[in-house]
Amino acid sequence: MKRKPRAAAAAGDAGCTRGEASGSSEGEGLVERLPEALLVEVLGRLEVDDACSAAASCRALHGSAAAAISSITTIDLSAFAPSNAILSRILEGNGAVRSLTVNCSLLDDSSASVIAKGSLRELSLLKCSFTLSFFMAIGERCRDLRSLKLEVAVAPEVLYSRYSGFSTCLAPIYAGCIYLETLWVKFPLLDPHTTDSETGLPFLQSNLKELLLQPVSHSRAKTVFPRITSLTKHVTDSLESLSLVLDTMTDELVMLITSNVHNLVELCLEDEPVTQPNLPEDLTNVGLQALGLCHNLRHLSLTRRYCDFRRVNDFGILMLAEGCKQLRAIRLSGFSKVSDAGYAALLHSGKDLKKFEVSNGLCLSDLACLDLDKAAPNITEVRLLNCALLTSDTAISLAPCTNLRVLDLSGCKSIADSGLVSISQLPKLTLLDLAGADITDAGLSALGNGRCLISSLCLRGCRRIGSNGIASLLCGTGTINKTLVSLDIGNVPRISCRAVTVIAKNCEQINSLCLRNCLLITDSSLEVLGSMGRDSSKCSLRMLDLAYCSKLSRNFLRLFEPPLFRGLRWLGVGKNVVQRRGCSPTVAELLERKPGLTICGNACDMGCRNKCHPDIRFLQ
Numbered sequence: 001m002k003r004k005p006r007a008a009a010a011a012g013d014a015g016c017t018r019g020e021a022s023g024s025s026e027g028e029g030l031v032e033r034l035p036e037a038l039l040v041e042v043l044g045r046l047e048v049d050d051a052c053s054a055a056a057s058c059r060a061l062h063g064s065a066a067a068a069i070s071s072i073t074t075i076d077l078s079a080f081a082p083s084n085a086i087l088s089r090i091l092e093g094n095g096a097v098r099s100l101t102v103n104c105s106l107l108d109d110s111s112a113s114v115i116a117k118g119s120l121r122e123l124s125l126l127k128c129s130f131t132l133s134f135f136m137a138i139g140e141r142c143r144d145l146r147s148l149k150l151e152v153a154v155a156p157e158v159l160y161s162r163y164s165g166f167s168t169c170l171a172p173i174y175a176g177c178i179y180l181e182t183l184w185v186k187f188p189l190l191d192p193h194t195t196d197s198e199t200g201l202p203f204l205q206s207n208l209k210e211l212l213l214q215p216v217s218h219s220r221a222k223t224v225f226p227r228i229t230s231l232t233k234h235v236t237d238s239l240e241s242l243s244l245v246l247d248t249m250t251d252e253l254v255m256l257i258t259s260n261v262h263n264l265v266e267l268c269l270e271d272e273p274v275t276q277p278n279l280p281e282d283l284t285n286v287g288l289q290a291l292g293l294c295h296n297l298r299h300l301s302l303t304r305r306y307c308d309f310r311r312v313n314d315f316g317i318l319m320l321a322e323g324c325k326q327l328r329a330i331r332l333s334g335f336s337k338v339s340d341a342g343y344a345a346l347l348h349s350g351k352d353l354k355k356f357e358v359s360n361g362l363c364l365s366d367l368a369c370l371d372l373d374k375a376a377p378n379i380t381e382v383r384l385l386n387c388a389l390l391t392s393d394t395a396i397s398l399a400p401c402t403n404l405r406v407l408d409l410s411g412c413k414s415i416a417d418s419g420l421v422s423i424s425q426l427p428k429l430t431l432l433d434l435a436g437a438d439i440t441d442a443g444l445s446a447l448g449n450g451r452c453l454i455s456s457l458c459l460r461g462c463r464r465i466g467s468n469g470i471a472s473l474l475c476g477t478g479t480i481n482k483t484l485v486s487l488d489i490g491n492v493p494r495i496s497c498r499a500v501t502v503i504a505k506n507c508e509q510i511n512s513l514c515l516r517n518c519l520l521i522t523d524s525s526l527e528v529l530g531s532m533g534r535d536s537s538k539c540s541l542r543m544l545d546l547a548y549c550s551k552l553s554r555n556f557l558r559l560f561e562p563p564l565f566r567g568l569r570w571l572g573v574g575k576n577v578v579q580r581r582g583c584s585p586t587v588a589e590l591l592e593r594k595p596g597l598t599i600c601g602n603a604c605d606m607g608c609r610n611k612c613h614p615d616i617r618f619l620q
Contacts, residue, residue, distance in 0.1 A: 032060040039064035044071060048090060049567070049596070066093070074099040078126055079542065079569045079607075080596050081105035088114050095119055104128035105153070112137035122182075124149040135169045139176030147182035148173060149212075153189065174205055184212040184243075191215065207238050212268075214245035218253060218281075221246060225256040236260045241299075243268035248277050249304065251287035258290045267294070268301040268331075276307050283309055285316030292323025300327060303359070304334035317342035321349040328352050333359035333385075340368040348375045357383035357408075366393040373400035380404060383433075386411035395419030403428060410435035410458065417443035424450025424478075433458040435488075441469030448476025456486040460514065466494030467502070474506040481506045488606075490516035490545065497525035504528045514545040514606055516572065521549045523556050530564030539566040547574035547603050555584050561593060570607055572600045 031039070043051045043065050055065035070093045081103045082090070091097070091114040101124040102115065109130055115123070116137045123138070123145060129152065138145070152166070166185070173180065183204075204211070204224065213221070221244055225236060239261050246253075249271040257267070283302075291300070302309075317338050330346055330353070332338075343364055347356065353376040358364055364387045372379065380403050384390055391414040398404060399422040407423065409415050410433045420443035423432065429452045439462055447454075457480075459465060470489065474481040484507055489495050495518040503510060505528075513529075515521055526546075532539050544565075546552065560571065573587075587599055600608050 031058055036064055040067045044068035070094045071096050076101045078103050080598050084111050087111055109134040116141040120145055122147040126151045127153040129154050132169050136172040139172030145177040146179055149184035151186045180205055182210040183208055186214040209238055210241040212243040216244055218246050218248050225260040241266035246271040248273050248281050249283045250281055251284055254287040255290045258293050264294050265296055266299040270303045272305045273307050282311055284311040288316030289319040292319045297324045299329040301331035308334040308336040313337040314339055314342035318345050321345040325350045329355035331357040336362045339363040340365055343368040354378055355381040359385040361387045365389040366391055369394050369397045381406035383408035392416045392419030396422045406431040408433040421446045424452055427451050431456040435460040437462050440464045444469035445472035448473040448478050450478050453483045454480050455483050458488040460488045461491045467496045467499035470499040471502045474502055485509055486512040488514035490514045496520040497522055500525035501528050504532050509540050511540055512543040512606055516545045516547040519550055522551050523553050526559045530559055543570040543606050545572035545606055547572045557585055557590050570598045574603055575601050
């Protein structure tokens with residue numbers, strides 16, 4: 001029977017081989033009377049860690065759990081870093097897995113013996129540092145692989161000493177995985193300005209449909225798109241999705257892409273120039289006009305960090321909007337010279353638009369979003385980040401967009417309670433980000449009594465709210481206390497232990513909680529939080545950020561020892577905790593007792609998203 005895809009996080013050494021029967025003989029007998037096929041079916045619908053916990057309760061469940069796990073087709077182990085031994089326990093004997101995602105921080109080349117399975121169609125290796133022998137095993141055994149996503153977590157000096165061009169490692173993949181259609185190669189620790197190493201470009205397969213390279217220099221990226229016509233099939237003949245993180249984005253590169261890739265459906269270009277680029281090494285209206293020739297384009301992302309696109313104005317955006325009538329997702333960042341006229345042209349360019357994001361739109365005001373429900377009736381996601389001119393009128397104008405599911409107004413400091421009252425009536429809204437907004441406890445009360453089915457809420461840096469507001473939010477007449485699974489109230493000075501207690505008592509389904517830099521949080525509130533779900537023997541909390549909560553005691557890590565915080569997968573503590581000496585327990589001791597837990601001392605955002613750094617045990 002085909003299993004439903006599921007995310008799975010293994011529970012460390014509480015694996016399927018852990019322990020003997022621990023229940024009573026009477027209870028064990030009752031379970032053993034049930035048909036094995038029924039037990040396998042039930043356990044197969046659980047997460048991997050839950051199935052492993054069940055396996056330790058009696059011999060009947062132990063055998064059924066092993067059979068259930070061996071038939072799972074989709075396994076996601078990105079939430080924590082398994083060791084070679086734990087990974088072997090989970091994957092050994094599974095010949096059915098088709099999609100596998102693994103956090104490889106603690107793995108070495110020997111893990112290829114359990115990762116490289118002939119059944120695989122999709123393989124994602126995060127934070128990996130494997131050598132050529134590992135990739136040779138993948139190329140030899142995963143012949144039917146369709147998708148390979150690599151996040152290579154090695155420092156530049158290690159990369160240059162270990163690899164003579166990363167294309168050497170990818171060569172066995174190209175030779176063995178002849179059906180490969182998706183290739184992602186990320187080097188998060190490399191700077192696109194200093195890297196001159198090969199990222200696999202010279203050997204790109206001709207049947208690739210999706211390509212992501214991070215980082216890649218502007219000059220090397222141009223080698224993907226030949227100027228002359230070749231009689232042999234080239235990667236550009238099949239390419240539909242292209243994502244590049246560059247040192248500099250230029251008109252020349254954009255025109256090479258548009259003139260060579262005729263089936264382009266998705267284009268994501270990001271650059272990080274250290275200083276403002278000079279002509280001709282910059283993107284101008286000419287490049288935007290060239291993009292207008294991609295009439296089949298559905299998804300477009302053009303972003304610049306640190307600097308801005310000073311040579312693109314409304315004219316370039318108007319030309320883009322005129323040519324690309326089928327855009328469904330637009331993401332723009334750094335277009336400081338584009339005004340409401342340009343953004344409104346994009347919003348009104350087609351009825352199919354579903355996702356619209358603008359970051360650092362210095363000239364974007366409330367006028368751009370007027371009548372958005374009529375211009376884009378199917379829009380489901382609006383993200384307007386760090387747009388200083390936006391006020392609560394933007395939130396009010398979005399109220400008629402009844403299909404809206406995602407609204408991100410982070411960094412828009414003029415959003416006030418009146419805007420939140422309108423937002424609270426959006427019936428399908430599931431994600432709301434108001435980081436830095438000028439809202440108060442009264443606004444949170446309106447949200448707590450509203451119609452929203454919000455599952456993710458960010459109030460980071462909303463300095464006028466406090467514990468009373470959190471109580472109003474979660475104790476109101478609305479449903480948010482039943483739907484909320486992710487809450488960020490970091491950098492809010494008036495958040496106290498009372499707020500944490502309210503969350504623990506009214507939001508038992510909470511999965512992710514950020515309390516970073518909340519200076520009133522103490523050990524007592526953590527005890528309440530850690531006891532969540534004790535009656536049901538299951539705690540939903542998976543990620544907790546406590547970075548720079550300075551009122552926590554020197555030995556606050558003792559609160560995370562069993563049986564508190566069952567199921568916790570990620571804990572952010574900040575660099576100050578890592579540098580302490582004489583604490584009990586130490587970070588290493590806690591991780592020894594909870595091998596499924598990841599502790600971050602680098603002040604990363606929740607889950608260390610897009611961050612690669614050594615395991616904290618190696619830093620002590």
